[in-house]
Amino acid sequence: MVDEKIIHDPVHGSMRLSGLVLDLVDTPEVQRLRSIRQLGLANLVFPGANHTRFEHALGVSHLVERLGSELKLPKRELNMLLAAAVLHDIGHAPYSHTLEYLMTDYLKKDHMELTGDILRGKTSIHEKGELQKLGKLHVPSVVDVLAKYKISPNEVAQLLLGKHRKPYLGQIIHGEIDVDQLDYLLRDAHFTGVALGMVDADRLLRTLIVRGNRLAIASKGIEAVEGLLTARALMYTSVYYHHTVRIAELMLANAVEFAIKRGGGRINRDNFYLLTDSELLERLGEIRGYPHEIVTRLRYRQLFKTAYVEERRELSQAEKKRILKTYSGWSRVHELQNKIADKAGVPHGYVILDVPIVDILISEPRLEKVEVLVLVENKLVGLSELSPIASALKKRQAPRYQLRVVAAPKYVNKVKKVAEKILP
Amino acid sequence: MVDEKIIHDPVHGSMRLSGLVLDLVDTPEVQRLRSIRQLGLANLVFPGANHTRFEHALGVSHLVERLGSELKLPKRELNMLLAAAVLHDIGHAPYSHTLEYLMTDYLKKDHMELTGDILRGKTSIHEKGELQKLGKLHVPSVVDVLAKYKISPNEVAQLLLGKHRKPYLGQIIHGEIDVDQLDYLLRDAHFTGVALGMVDADRLLRTLIVRGNRLAIASKGIEAVEGLLTARALMYTSVYYHHTVRIAELMLANAVEFAIKRGGGRINRDNFYLLTDSELLERLGEIRGYPHEIVTRLRYRQLFKTAYVEERRELSQAEKKRILKTYSGWSRVHELQNKIADKAGVPHGYVILDVPIVDILISEPRLEKVEVLVLVENKLVGLSELSPIASALKKRQAPRYQLRVVAAPKYVNKVKKVAEKILP
């Protein structure tokens, strides 16, 4: 009898795990994801949002299994995809995207590249001490399991980074319409209770096709894609870019940076991204002064308050350029927020500047080019030619505001005055 | 103790009915709606779509009750709205929108105007014989119930036709974001199983406001509105304008027209719109020849097949004008389809021409002007200024095709050849 587990998932129902997937799920790298919340600190606004990257990894692999059977993929490709599905997030730092800026700054890589490195055995996502403990329990690692199933770690890494020679394999996991977002949109809707993100997964899985080595959609799936794209856009605005979530996450990121710079605690530039959510918070809380206070504020939801906000509006090309020049990069934003703090006579760290629009502007040129391909009368056509919604969504600015300055409550008034003067 | 009923509704859960609503629900005009399917013949494609205008009327009144309590409307206005909610569809012909063209042609009014006439006691929605039977059972009519509660039928009619002096009252039932569509989108999604139509009703009900006598939305409700508008657009394409549904409904409409023109049966221009779905089908089935055959075809799903189709594409202003000129109006389309039939040597009625794009082009100028109002920093702003999705949706053509010719299976090939020659 095959070793098999049936797992109850609130999003996909009963899911059957066995063989490769089951073995991968048991590795420490994947088990670590149990302790990393999918939506960082969003649970401070959406109390149900305590779901983790672990469930998400299971969900994505479940969808790969369904899609693989629809597309009748060969066993070898299916296994590759299953591995990629289970492992695609193992390089995530605590609180998911919250510390991504710091990773780029300190590690010079994002969670995707880190995942690649872990797969190739170049680095580990566990501290040494942790590895020793694990050693005693003889738990196979991801590298062991891939070897057991004769799957090339390098190929999985390439697939995840979109460099596999068969483009559709990468696109199934990370493309314009992929199982990653299919799972996270359904899952985030289920756990936040935000009903904007309903997506006809059934139909999408049944209308995705492979043509000329690329993933595309049959024309009868167009509405399902339009639905998916809209759901994603609305979830960005309502959940992922919710200003209170951003404030909390920036408070945490600032405290981590402070701790790393000051040194002396149990957090440093070589380990902050390895920890789990609660380890990070615990270690940060041990450091007196600012980190300590921020942790208390996060634990008891005593967040900084808005001192100044610039609402979303249409931007000219010139304005976009100026914004990108002024605000792109963690260090530029930091300098500016410290400048405001200085002028307002407020200690550093108690004024935080949030410019979510920058993320959007950076990815805009890429988005302009990217296209869902639709099979119409046996030709592949870009979706935005067919759907005004799809092309409108490319122009839609997800965050409701361009720029926001927050501060500890007692400093709000002072900071407001300075911000109004200094900021454009 | 108050007379009260708790009704189980699969969309809104337990709904409590009492007083005015309960009395209205018991009238023959509203009970008739039990026999009129909400989505006409859509159940031939979506087998679950057997829900009726009756449940919808209950659902809309339930939403009015919730919205009324959110907006803290005075009792008098609430009662007016409740009456309007329960009664807004009593003027519907059998199979809902299927015979709307014939109503316009023969009655010179649509179901809304007819509803107004029924409310004012100018006409009845029941045949004489039916009224006599009802008389014996002493069932109060809508006019009786409105009188009992001292509600002006005229005011309700004005409200339904968008002419009430307090515009928000009309907009709550039929506006840009109204309880009518809130209910039908949720309900049609529930019964068809098409998961594109999920709508955050809770949030909408909690962010709708009244400003300057108009219905508007608070800015934190924008995403919920964007969700609603997209859901509606996608439901139009996937369900309401599904080509098979259109074919079936046009087959029925053609058969009804045939029966009226030929005369002699139990259907005529003075009663066809009063009947229920099954009465219409039954009476039509009694008429030998074409009507009889069409009824058999609908009962056993032996539908006409596509002979020619022109897919959706962007149209120039000139093209739009030409299309409107060539195809607007039931009689123009009929002439053309008969011309094709003649050339193909096929009896009239066995070729049907469908030009769904005309509906859209006719309503376009109106849609261009209509706007959801959003309250931003205490000013009302049009949504399309704020949301690229909203403005894109105005341009989106709901049906997937511009024009389609269908025919009885054995004539398809002949008709195809003629259509390819004649049609542009």
Place this chain on the structure above:
Amino acid sequence: MVDEKIIHDPVHGSMRLSGLVLDLVDTPEVQRLRSIRQLGLANLVFPGANHTRFEHALGVSHLVERLGSELKLPKRELNMLLAAAVLHDIGHAPYSHTLEYLMTDYLKKDHMELTGDILRGKTSIHEKGELQKLGKLHVPSVVDVLAKYKISPNEVAQLLLGKHRKPYLGQIIHGEIDVDQLDYLLRDAHFTGVALGMVDADRLLRTLIVRGNRLAIASKGIEAVEGLLTARALMYTSVYYHHTVRIAELMLANAVEFAIKRGGGRINRDNFYLLTDSELLERLGEIRGYPHEIVTRLRYRQLFKTAYVEERRELSQAEKKRILKTYSGWSRVHELQNKIADKAGVPHGYVILDVPIVDILISEPRLEKVEVLVLVENKLVGLSELSPIASALKKRQAPRYQLRVVAAPKYVNKVKKVAEKILP
């Protein structure tokens, strides 16, 4: 390319139909089920309950497909089961179970035996006229399709009647835990909105097994079975035996019997069970006097009212015997209700006696013996040994009342007095 259809089902999501199932679905026998409501007149109480036997047939075949793949059934058995699933209800009279008593009385068979006869080509479920119309359209019948796929109609009939030599095949469709009830419980819950009937179908499908030619359940499925059995019991009480539904259905059955006995209309003992819901109502409505009035009452929900009721309570063996003796059989009940009418000076047909408890008492001895089998440590054990819930459910009386007398509103008082005197 294989001819294939994807159908949206609100209960099971996207369902794929092809080959045998698709061909069977297109037969007139199965299409007829579109016009027979799954829950008879329950929509008078649960307005959403307009779903038909047609969707149910699709749903059951979908579940068979899933279960077949879990059990790895051979193709031949799977096809047999799929045919049985799609066809199991084609012998239903209009309004499903409403006229079952009359069928037994006049036809001497129930809908299951009739289904068997139709399969074997012994009888038809369409009137002659209808068959002629269909003939012109060249639509293959069930017999044709079974022949095309080389499936023995006799074997399907045996399977449906529980007489197949491989008992598990019959049990999959009609057993203690079967796909028929799995579908109807989920479906009736979805369409009525009664949330008692939620059932973990996923888990059941994954824990059902075949042992010694019988269908059984693995022990880790026990809770799912307990859930199913309870759901069924509660749906019986809340929906299927709801007193208002019973009243409406008995009004209809009395009117049909009246029409058959009096003769002269378009309804007789040879055709009443062939009709669709609306045909029955239409033809009944043409018959002046009682049938005519009843139809009007049903159309406008002017139902008879309770004059006398005996609530549910524990019954002694002696009482049960007496009840069975006094009330079993349509004619005994009729005599008694006419006796009450006579004494009260009320015309026959305006007093109706409902003794739902009789159904239960008749099936009790059978139920006592029937058992869900559970595989515990490699032995099959009866569920009631393992689950106090299961054994309690055998004793639970579904209807909330033992006996009820209803009458046209104006006669209620008179009938009440007589009933109180005459009835025990």
Place this chain on the structure above:
Amino acid sequence: MVDEKIIHDPVHGSMRLSGLVLDLVDTPEVQRLRSIRQLGLANLVFPGANHTRFEHALGVSHLVERLGSELKLPKRELNMLLAAAVLHDIGHAPYSHTLEYLMTDYLKKDHMELTGDILRGKTSIHEKGELQKLGKLHVPSVVDVLAKYKISPNEVAQLLLGKHRKPYLGQIIHGEIDVDQLDYLLRDAHFTGVALGMVDADRLLRTLIVRGNRLAIASKGIEAVEGLLTARALMYTSVYYHHTVRIAELMLANAVEFAIKRGGGRINRDNFYLLTDSELLERLGEIRGYPHEIVTRLRYRQLFKTAYVEERRELSQAEKKRILKTYSGWSRVHELQNKIADKAGVPHGYVILDVPIVDILISEPRLEKVEVLVLVENKLVGLSELSPIASALKKRQAPRYQLRVVAAPKYVNKVKKVAEKILP
């Protein structure tokens, strides 16, 4: 304008918080619940089960608001109930029920009594250091908020402990059918994905009544209650008493006891119950040897395995007595498990004995007496007189096994042999 928040809850939709509830939610005592998982370590088996006592507290207060409005409770009583709803779980130790035995052993109180003490200001649920940090942020505590709204903490405590002079007030929160379980059953079903726990909350809230100062149910709510009771029973078996969950939780409890007994770490008998889930795990992980290993095992899901199990079966009165005598109390069980360990030559802590049946046997006599009251013809009747399901459920043993011995994998064989010898 009133300060008000709209919170998205995946179970109840949009929930409005203001005034008392909003103020209570902001207290550190309630915010602490964000870090205590509702289902302890159940997420090791049901990956979605990361929901916390915090959401549950909000959900219960939402249900109280709805029930209060149905029952038309006076403002004073409603406020009392709202306070009780938000606060009813603030005395929970980390991982909810996992350490309940240790609390009884060391504190001589359970979480309910501790809640009472916190309310009355007798003790705090925060460590001193934590209180100092909070002091700096000037966050009002529960005691402050109750004082602000002039609510007697003592009365709330009495209500929660079932000692309020108006019994229905206590029963609404903790009775036979109460809002606490209504919320947790719906919530646990939503987050685990186990579909057995569906409950018709709408109907229950609309049929609960107060009679003679006691909470009861109208007779038309009986099926909803039967559904609730069954759902609860099945959730106990499938989720709360799932053997893997039990194993994990006992591993944790054993490690905590070990840490307390050995001393020297940051956990002791005066603080273990104050911590949050992650604080407990972090501190435990710092202690070398056994606690350290157990934490690693829990983090990476390397659980102890079953060495011996006695399945569920009917027990005689004599057997029940013997079991109670042999196994009741944490220390008795511990002695026994250590005895097995000694005989097997295994270090203490690596053999764990689980006797879930004891909990059931202890509460049985209480359960026998407790009754849901139903209003039938104006008299209150015990539900078990009316419903065989209800009385069967009293006899149903929730856990699937009576007794289980687990051990670290490498010791399983040795322990098996000893257990088979020693245990009855």
